[in-house]
Amino acid sequence: MKKMVLLATFVLSVFHYSQNYAGLNDLLEKIERKNKKLKDASDYSIANKKFVLMEDFEDHSERHILEFGADNKITLIELIDDKSTGQSFSNIFSGDYIRKRNAISVRANYLEGKQIATPIIYSLYLMNANDIWYLKDINNSKRWIENNNLIKKNK
Structure with missing residues (x-):
C-alpha cells in the first residue's frame, strides 16, 4: 500500500512539474527569439573606444x-562630484579585458599604478x-554609452 501511495505521489508530482516545465520552455523560446534579433558585434572593434556611465x-x-x-x-576613470561641497575627486584604475x-569581461586591478586587493570587475x-x-x-542593467554618441547628441 505504501509503495502504491509513493508511486502515485511520484507520478502526480512529475505531471505537475511537467506542466511548469512547458511554461519554462515557452519562456526560454521567447528569450531565444529576442536574442536572435540582437546584432552580432564580432566585426565591431572596441579598441581605442571610450564608454561613459553617468549616475546621479x-x-x-x-x-x-x-x-x-x-x-x-x-583604463577606468572614476569622477565623483560632491554636491554639498562642490569638490571633485577622481580615481584612475587600469587592468585588462577579455x-x-x-560579451566583455573587464577587470581593473590597479589603482593609479598600485595593485589593489579587490579588483573592480564588470x-x-x-x-x-x-x-x-x-x-x-549584465549584473545591474546599467548602460555605458559610447563617447562618440554623447558628442553627437551635444552638437
Missing part, C-alpha cells in the same frame, strides 16, 4: 569612463540600438 545620487554624482586599449588593456563576441554585453553602440552591465 542625492549627495553626489559619478561619471565612469571606460577606455579600451588595442592590446586588451583598459572579449568573446558581444561583465558587459555589447549592444547596438539605432546605430548607437553601448555596453549593458
